[in-house]
Each structure stands twice: as structure tokens, then as C-alpha cells.
Amino acid sequence: MNKELLSQKKKSVLIGGIALFLLLSNFSLPQSQSFLNISVKDHPKLSRIIVESSFPLSFEIEKRPSDVRIIIRTDTSFLIQKEPFESSVIRSFGWRRGRDYYILTFNIIPGRFSYDYFTLDNPPQLIIDLSPLSEKKEELLPEPTIVPPLSRTERPSAPSREIKTVVIDPGHGGLWPGAMGKSGTLEKDITLAISLKLAAVIQRNLALRVVLTRDKDVDVSLENRAAIANNNKADIFISIHANSSYQKDARGPETYFLSLEATDEEARKLAYLENNPTQPEEGIAGGNQDEIQMILWDMAQTAYLKQSSELAESIQNELNLLLRTRNRGIRQAPFTVLAGVACAAVLVEVAFLSNPREERRLLNEDFQNDAAKAIYDGLVSYLERNS
Amino acid sequence: MDRKRLAILGFLFVFLVVLVFIFFKTGVREKIKPSPLVPTPESMELPAKPGAKIEVVLFFLSEKDTYLHSEKREIDAGVSVVRQAKQAVEELLKGSQLGYISPFPPETKLRELHVTRGGVAYVDFSKDIVEEHLSGSSAEISTIYSVVNSLAYNFDSIKRVFILIEGREKETLGGHISLSKPFLPLYDLIAK
Known part of the structure; x- marks a missing residue:
């Protein structure tokens, strides 16, 4: 009798235990x-x-x-x-x-x-x-490695420095044709042709070092274009493009510089970090210094927006004279290629490939020379104002 | 003997009930509380009668200048901001009824749209928006800001717009404008 009671008790403990286990395991599962x-x-x-x-x-x-x-x-x-x-x-x-x-x-x-x-x-x-x-690809480009981001002391004010190096960036290339004209003209070919002519006219006339982000039909990522500029200590970065629009009539040149809009989040983050230098962010595991440097890399261009807008204006003025079209003007947009460049940087849309008349002009070598000369003149007037 | 067995079983039952009670009714419970400031757009019930309509403003290109032009459109009031936003983008993709230019490849479909509590709308387009895109800077800018401005302008709970293609992040539409961050609206692009 006692024995039986004991075994009953054991059973009950066991059953209770199982029930408890089932309950717990069932309800704690979602968390684990x-x-x-x-x-x-x-x-x-x-x-x-x-x-x-x-x-x-x-x-x-x-x-x-x-x-x-x-x-x-x-x-x-x-x-x-x-x-x-x-x-x-x-x-x-x-x-x-x-x-x-x-x-x-x-x-x-x-x-x-x-x-x-x-x-x-x-x-x-x-x-x-x-x-x-691969190594082979890297040989095509000057200094392939990405430069370390700017250090904190270098960034705050864009120094007025002697202008020595101009980096010219022919848009697109390789597998990335960019825009295409009605008769099949590819943006990547036009940008390379004008860029090579621009490089030549600068080298003929100015004591500046000229670096091209590509000098043949190859892929270069947008980040690496910026990296090439920074590695070469570029003082001026000019990206050459040909435009297209869903408007049939769109025509004329446009010159862009980076819009602040795209980077305001970082600007706020940076302001926070600069105001709270010793206050680590919640549960940070990577190390604060890295964090700051990454943000600075992203913001490279924001310290140079004033110079960039001046350069855009100088170039746009010359292109307007050349194309004698209504002024589409200077615009700002979050261009990937401009964001990481640590100097005055603009993106020039010479004319519209989507407009058959302008497509014909873009294909014409004389027009390409004129466009290169106009951009060169814009560069010269910027240099005169900044020397 | 039988009575004892019954008593033990009865005791066991009560014990279990108590256990269950303790398990569910006591202890520190982790509450899932929605952020008090911003309501979840998905859950935001809208006081809509069946068949009710609301008016949204969509932005298209015009042949006469470089600005975005507004066009009013009626959509179903629906049950959530997400539903309304989806309809707005679908209407945008259908094109203008006033003869404005659509800055989208005609094949483009909206795959998915969701809005985070932080106010970021993730708008997922079919791959046509990249593959059939004109790819020029102006074309990219008008495509992007047609969507971004249309969403941010009409829906207060949408502050930024992140564009996805086939459910994935894509670097650019055609090699110019970075899609790697959500866009704020740019109302400067709208015709006065």
C-alpha cells in the first residue's frame, strides 16, 4: 500500500514534470x-x-x-x-x-x-x-587600391590648394553602355571619345597632370572611379556623359554636382559623432574610429560642394555658348560617382543621345572637339578664379 | 484504493491547473508594444466606407520643360496607407491621362510595396524598369523622383523611398543615380 502510493507519487511528479516541460518548451520556442x-x-x-x-x-x-x-x-x-x-x-x-x-x-x-x-x-x-x-584588370588602371578615407584633421574645411591633377572620367564602359541613341549610338563610346579629346587639350595647354579613369572600353565600377581620383590626389574631377530623357524634345547640355539631399543622413550622423566624441553608440561592437572614418569617406564630396558648384557653373556657361540651346543649366543629384570624390567634382551631360539631332552631333568628331574645348574653357575660367 | 487513486488524480489535475495559471498569469511579461510615436502604416486602419475614394497627386514629365507636373487621380480609399500607396504607384505606371510623359518603361510593374515604421517606403519594381530604361541621367532622375515625390507628397507616413528591383537592391537604374539609400522627396523638381 505504501509502496503503491509512493509509485503513484513518482508517477504524478513525472507527469507534472512532463506537462511543465511541454508547456515551457512550447511557449519558449519562439524566442529561441x-x-x-x-x-x-x-x-x-x-x-x-x-x-x-x-x-x-x-x-x-x-x-x-x-x-x-x-x-x-x-x-x-x-x-x-x-x-x-x-x-x-x-x-x-x-x-x-x-x-x-x-x-x-x-x-x-x-x-x-x-x-x-x-x-x-x-x-x-x-x-x-x-x-x-584580377591583376590583369588592375594594370589598366592607375593605382588600383582604394585609398584610406580622409583623416579627421584633413576634412573640415576644403583647403584652397594648388591645382595639379585633373581626373577625367569617361562615363560607363565595357558591359555598361549607358544610354543609347535612336540610331544605336552608345553613351560609353561618346564619353570616351570626348574624354580623350579633353585630356589631350588639357595636356597640350596646361601644366596639369591628367588621369583618365579608363582609356578604353572597359568596366570600371562607380566606386573605383572615385577611388582612382582620390588615389591620384585629384584636384578636379570631371565625369563626361551623354544624356537621355523620356521627353522627345529634350536637348542641350547639363552640368551636375552632388546634391546634399543624398548625404544629409550622414551629415547628421557626423554632427552627432563630432558633438559626442566620447559617447559610444549603443552596443557598438566594431570600434568607433572605423565608424567615423567610414562616414567621412561617404561624405568626401560634401566638403567640396562649393568648389564643385563653381566648376559646374564655369563649364555650363561654356557649353551653353557652344550648343546655343535653352539653358537646362546646373543641377544637383545624388550621383554615385561623385559622392566619394574628395575634390571639386562635376558630371557633364554634353547633349542628349535621345534627341536624334543631338545624337548626330555627338557622333560628329568636330562637335566632340568643340565640346572638349568648351569643357576645357570652363576649366580654365575656374582655374583663373581659384588661383 | 480507488478513492485514493481518484484523490491523487484530482490533486494532479488541480496542480496542473495551478501550474497553467502561474505560467500564463504571473511573471515579467515581455510586451510587444508598437512604437508610440509612429503608427505602423500596415496596421493603420483608415476610416473608409466601402467604395470611398480619395484624391492623390501624381507627378509626370512634360514636353515643355524639365519639371515634374502634377495630375490628380482618384483611388480607392482602401484600408491602409500601404494599399493606397500601391494604388498610387500603379496609377503612376499606367501613365498620364492629361498627355504628360510617363518616365517609366511601359513594361514596368509594381511587385511589392511596404512602409516601415521609420517612414521608409520600399517600392519593388519588376526588372523592366532597369532593362528597358533609357539610362540617361535626366531619364533616371525623372523616373526616381516621379515615384519618390508622388509617394512622399500624398502620404504623411512616407518620408523616404527606397527603390528595389525584383526584390533586391540595385546600384543604379542605368549607371548614374545611386539607389543604395532611400530618397527624400525633391519638390524643387515640381513645376510651380
Whole structure:
């Protein structure tokens, strides 16, 4: 009888225990489910980052000169597990959490990489491949490595410096044709032709060093165009393009410089960091110094907007004289190629490829020479005002 | 014996009930609370009668100048800002009824649209918007700001617009304007 009671008691404890276990496991599952698993693997020719998650990811990827960031927008918290790794490309991994986002940061070695990413379902995975660009490609370009961002002391005021180097950037190239005219003219060919003529006229007449971001029909990424300018200590950056519009009648030249609009978020971030130099951000894991430098790299152009607008005005004036069309004028827009350039930088849209009459002119070598001369004249008048 | 067994089972049952009660009713509970400042656009119920319409302003290009021109359009009041925003973009893609120019490749479809609590609208277009795009700077600027201005102008809960293509982030539409950040509206581009 006593024995039986005892065994009954044991049973009840067991059943209660199981019930408790079931309850707990059932209801604590959602929490333990949310995780991110980070792994990095080196393969021949590429390094692969794999972010596996227990839930569908909504993410943004930002490529920067010294790191790759994954921004995950979410209100829920989750566990981040990192598998130990050794990689020849990825130096370290860090993360931090903001109010409704996580930022994962992979610090990478200096150099030029091509990026590719894709996602897989079940389990949800984000895969980012970084492959160093081949040596052969690098030989085409002057100084392929990306320069370190400006140091804090260098940035605040754009110094009035002696102008020694002009970087000319023929838009598009290689696999990226840019705009196309009705009769098949490709923007990349026009930009290269005018750029080469501009480089020649500058070299003939001015004691300036001229660097081209490409001198043949090859791909150069937008970031690398800016990097080439900075590596060569460019004092002037001129990107040459040919325009197109959904308006049939669109015609005439336009000269652009970077719009502040695109960078105001960084401006605010920078202001915050400068006002609170010792106050680390919430749960920062990557190191504050890196953070500041990355922002400065992004903002490279904002310190030179005044010079850029003056240069744009000088060039636009000359192009208006040449094309004798209504003034579409000087405009601002968030051009990728201008954002990272640390000097006066403009993007010139010589004329409209989408307008058959202007397409014919753009193909004409005399017109190309005139356009190059007009841009040159604009440059000279800018130099006169700034010397 | 049977009564004892019953008593024990009864005790067990009560014990379980108590356990369940303790589990659900006590302890520090993590509450999922929505941000008090900004309501979730998805959940923002709109006081709409069935069949009710609202008026939105869409921005198109014109042949006569470089500015964006407004065109009013009626859409279903719908049940959420997201639904309304989707309709607005779909109407934009249909083109102008007043003879303005659509700055979109005609094949372009809206795949998805969602709005974060932070006020960023993610607008996901089909790949045609890239593959069939004219690719010039002016064309890119008008495509981008036609969407961005149309959304930000009509919907207070949309502050910025992030453009995705086939669900993914793309560097540019045609090699000029960076799509890697959400755009603020640029009302300077609108004709006075």
C-alpha cells in the first residue's frame, strides 16, 4: 500500500514534470527560434559570407571601401551566432543594434573586390561573395587600391590648394553602355571619345597632370572611379556623359554636382559623432574610429560642394555658348560617382543621345572637339578664379 | 484504493491547473508594444466606407520643360496607407491621362510595396524598369523622383523611398543615380 502510493507519487511528479516541460518548451520556442548564424569561408578566388537566419530576412547591403555592412530592419531581437573563421579577405566581424535595426559589419582588407549576393530559402540564407579583381584588370588602371578615407584633421574645411591633377572620367564602359541613341549610338563610346579629346587639350595647354579613369572600353565600377581620383590626389574631377530623357524634345547640355539631399543622413550622423566624441553608440561592437572614418569617406564630396558648384557653373556657361540651346543649366543629384570624390567634382551631360539631332552631333568628331574645348574653357575660367 | 487513486488524480489535475495559471498569469511579461510615436502604416486602419475614394497627386514629365507636373487621380480609399500607396504607384505606371510623359518603361510593374515604421517606403519594381530604361541621367532622375515625390507628397507616413528591383537592391537604374539609400522627396523638381 505504501509502496503503491509512493509509485503513484513518482508517477504524478513525472507527469507534472512532463506537462511543465511541454508547456515551457512550447511557449519558449519562439524566442529561441530567432537567430542569425554567421559564417565565412574562403574558396579559391572568392570569400563567401553566409548569413543563415531562422526567419525571412529583410536586409540592405552597403559596400564600403573598408567593409561590407548588412542592415537588417527588424523590431524583434534575435541571437547572433558567429562561427570562428579565418579568411584572407574578411578581417573581422562585428555587429550592433539600433532601435529598429541591426547592423552587421564585416571588415575587409584594402583592395578592389567584385561583389555578388544572392538569397536562398529554407533555411533563409543571404550569401555574399567577394572576389578580388584580377591583376590583369588592375594594370589598366592607375593605382588600383582604394585609398584610406580622409583623416579627421584633413576634412573640415576644403583647403584652397594648388591645382595639379585633373581626373577625367569617361562615363560607363565595357558591359555598361549607358544610354543609347535612336540610331544605336552608345553613351560609353561618346564619353570616351570626348574624354580623350579633353585630356589631350588639357595636356597640350596646361601644366596639369591628367588621369583618365579608363582609356578604353572597359568596366570600371562607380566606386573605383572615385577611388582612382582620390588615389591620384585629384584636384578636379570631371565625369563626361551623354544624356537621355523620356521627353522627345529634350536637348542641350547639363552640368551636375552632388546634391546634399543624398548625404544629409550622414551629415547628421557626423554632427552627432563630432558633438559626442566620447559617447559610444549603443552596443557598438566594431570600434568607433572605423565608424567615423567610414562616414567621412561617404561624405568626401560634401566638403567640396562649393568648389564643385563653381566648376559646374564655369563649364555650363561654356557649353551653353557652344550648343546655343535653352539653358537646362546646373543641377544637383545624388550621383554615385561623385559622392566619394574628395575634390571639386562635376558630371557633364554634353547633349542628349535621345534627341536624334543631338545624337548626330555627338557622333560628329568636330562637335566632340568643340565640346572638349568648351569643357576645357570652363576649366580654365575656374582655374583663373581659384588661383 | 480507488478513492485514493481518484484523490491523487484530482490533486494532479488541480496542480496542473495551478501550474497553467502561474505560467500564463504571473511573471515579467515581455510586451510587444508598437512604437508610440509612429503608427505602423500596415496596421493603420483608415476610416473608409466601402467604395470611398480619395484624391492623390501624381507627378509626370512634360514636353515643355524639365519639371515634374502634377495630375490628380482618384483611388480607392482602401484600408491602409500601404494599399493606397500601391494604388498610387500603379496609377503612376499606367501613365498620364492629361498627355504628360510617363518616365517609366511601359513594361514596368509594381511587385511589392511596404512602409516601415521609420517612414521608409520600399517600392519593388519588376526588372523592366532597369532593362528597358533609357539610362540617361535626366531619364533616371525623372523616373526616381516621379515615384519618390508622388509617394512622399500624398502620404504623411512616407518620408523616404527606397527603390528595389525584383526584390533586391540595385546600384543604379542605368549607371548614374545611386539607389543604395532611400530618397527624400525633391519638390524643387515640381513645376510651380
